[in-house]
Amino acid sequence: MRRVAVIGVGVTKFGLHDRTSAELFAEAAQDALTDAAIPATAIQALYYGNVVGGETEHQLHTGPQAASVLGIPSVPTTRFETACASSHAAFRHAVMEIAAGVSDVVLVGGAERVLNVSTAESTEYFAYASDAVWEQPLGLTFPGVFALIARAHMEKYGTTEAQMAAVAVKNHRHGALNPKAQFQKQITIDQVLRSAYVADPLKLFDCCPFSDGGAALVLASEEVARRHRKPVWVLGSAAASDWMLLGDKRDLSRVPATERAAAAAYRQSGLGPRDVDVVELHDCFTIAEIVATEGLGLFEPGAGGRAAEAGRTSLGGEIPVNPSGGLKAKGHPIGATGAAQIAEIVTQIRGEAGPRQVDGAKTGLTHTLGGNTATVLVSLFGRD
Amino acid sequence: MTESPITARAFFERVRAGQLTALKCGSCGELAIPPRQLCPACHTQAWQPLDLRGEGTIASFTIIRVAPRAHAGDAPYALAVVKLREGVSILGRLVDIPLDKVGVGLPVRFRPLVIGNQATVGFGPSSAA
Numbered sequence: 001m002r003r004v005a006v007i008g009v010g011v012t013k014f015g016l017h018d019r020t021s022a023e024l025f026a027e028a029a030q031d032a033l034t035d036a037a038i039p040a041t042a043i044q045a046l047y048y049g050n051v052v053g054g055e056t057e058h059q060l061h062t063g064p065q066a067a068s069v070l071g072i073p074s075v076p077t078t079r080f081e082t083a084c085a086s087s088h089a090a091f092r093h094a095v096m097e098i099a100a101g102v103s104d105v106v107l108v109g110g111a112e113r114v115l116n117v118s119t120a121e122s123t124e125y126f127a128y129a130s131d132a133v134w135e136q137p138l139g140l141t142f143p144g145v146f147a148l149i150a151r152a153h154m155e156k157y158g159t160t161e162a163q164m165a166a167v168a169v170k171n172h173r174h175g176a177l178n179p180k181a182q183f184q185k186q187i188t189i190d191q192v193l194r195s196a197y198v199a200d201p202l203k204l205f206d207c208c209p210f211s212d213g214g215a216a217l218v219l220a221s222e223e224v225a226r227r228h229r230k231p232v233w234v235l236g237s238a239a240a241s242d243w244m245l246l247g248d249k250r251d252l253s254r255v256p257a258t259e260r261a262a263a264a265a266y267r268q269s270g271l272g273p274r275d276v277d278v279v280e281l282h283d284c285f286t287i288a289e290i291v292a293t294e295g296l297g298l299f300e301p302g303a304g305g306r307a308a309e310a311g312r313t314s315l316g317g318e319i320p321v322n323p324s325g326g327l328k329a330k331g332h333p334i335g336a337t338g339a340a341q342i343a344e345i346v347t348q349i350r351g352e353a354g355p356r357q358v359d360g361a362k363t364g365l366t367h368t369l370g371g372n373t374a375t376v377l378v379s380l381f382g383r384d
Numbered sequence: 385m386t387e388s389p390i391t392a393r394a395f396f397e398r399v400r401a402g403q404l405t406a407l408k409c410g411s412c413g414e415l416a417i418p419p420r421q422l423c424p425a426c427h428t429q430a431w432q433p434l435d436l437r438g439e440g441t442i443a444s445f446t447i448i449r450v451a452p453r454a455h456a457g458d459a460p461y462a463l464a465v466v467k468l469r470e471g472v473s474i475l476g477r478l479v480d481i482p483l484d485k486v487g488v489g490l491p492v493r494f495r496p497l498v499i500g501n502q503a504t505v506g507f508g509p510s511s512a513a
């Protein structure tokens with residue numbers, strides 16, 4: 001298999017936009033092409049993530065739609081849908097296409113638009129990622145899924161609402177350093193703890209926002225990447241799945257798909273959790289970050305809440321997590337999230353992250369979770 | 385054999401009639417909530433329907449305060465993953481249990497619940513409680 005590098009990244013500002021998701025993707029893609037110093041004619045395929053376009057924009061067939069709006073209508077394109085992990089799944093398949101020798105330059109991206117519909121509507125559409133016959137008719141929501149995980153984690157390990165709040169405070173502190181972030185203001189533990197319950201024990205400030213935004217990456221084979229500045233190498237990329245129904249998951253305090261995907265990605269790269277300098281992981285809810293830091297092997301099961309509270313995952317801590325602000329502060333346009341996390345890690349490894357730079361970051365990890373924890377992707381990155 | 389012996393439609397018809405039904409693997413004894421084509425433990429298809437007693441305890445719960453549109457009138461309401469005595473678990477809506485009395489480990493009993501003309505899984509107070 002051939003080595004694959006990321007040679008260009010582009011991300012729109014996340015938040016409210018009055019443009020279609022295809023337009024948001026196209027802006028990010030042009031930035032990624034400029035960053036890669038490569039012409040659009042070099043692109044041989046587009047792998048694209050978009051989740052609720054059918055609901056919020058009445059738009060299916062979003063792959064060729066995105067390619068047309070960018071201005072590369074003739075490249076083969078496929079839209080991936082693995083809920084919130086969609087563009088990370090698109091990324092993994094693009095890596096395989098280049099590694100297999102099928103293409104030399106592939107564009108990966110994703111975009112989402114949801115702020116053009118009401119919160120009640122988007123709450124309903126996001127719930128479509130849970131089972132339509134068994135769980136949706138009960139009134140299960142996305143925060144509800146993670147509230148069930150949070151309660152199980154609290155019960156088993158004594159994790160507290162204050163420890164979860166520490167994750168939100170930390171990610172807002174990081175987001176305040178990121179000009180592309182939806183929220184660029186700091187918050188306090190008290191603000192989180194006093195915010196209204198959405199799905200007990202999760203409160204409004206435990207939840208990431210609804211966001212519009214786009215992200216794009218230019219991937220290249222080693223031969224092409226060697227001609228470009230600062231290629232960042234893909235050292236491993238793995239996906240794992242788990243049961244759809246919450247009742248079928250054996251232990252709600254854990255996410256087995258994270259553990260399986262991480263094990264595979266570590267094996268591919270020959271690295272372990274101690275070798276990682278910076279992490280972008282899926283903090284759709286504060287408890288999701290705590291459980292992910294455990295599943296990725298950064299901390300022992302049950303130790304993630306205390307680690308967050310002690311500042312071990314802050315910029316300047318022993319393993320900085322979500323220097324971009326994470327989904328919580330940077331925002332979560334679900335189709336774009338995986339690609340945006342990778343863009344942040346590439347920027348960190350290049351040493352170009354400005355005030356949120358993790359000193360000396362050489363190796364980074366991205367983790368993206370889909371919906372009800374039934375999909376997880378983990379990738380590892382490094383430099384020469 | 386082409387379909388799970390208990391389809392989704394059959395499962396919820398039984399729910400409406402007051403019966404929770406699982407599948408038991410005739411080869412290895414694995415239990416599953418239907419529909420399931422192959423046994424995930426031994427990968428054969430030897431399922432037999434098994435009537436569940438409907439008794440279990442709360443493994444985890446949440447109180448939904450911001451609900452999807454179709455359920456907004458019901459909020460706040462509690463959802464729980466209930467571990468049934470036979471060993472399988474299932475998500476259900478809690479009914480007739482005060483929200484401040486809901487807790488992990490609380491014994492509950494299955495009851496059919498119709499939400500918007502759709503039969504769903506409900507759990508009420510255990511008869512023992």
Ligand SMILES: [Zn+2]
Nearest residue numbers: 409412423426
């Ligand atoms: Zn079996």
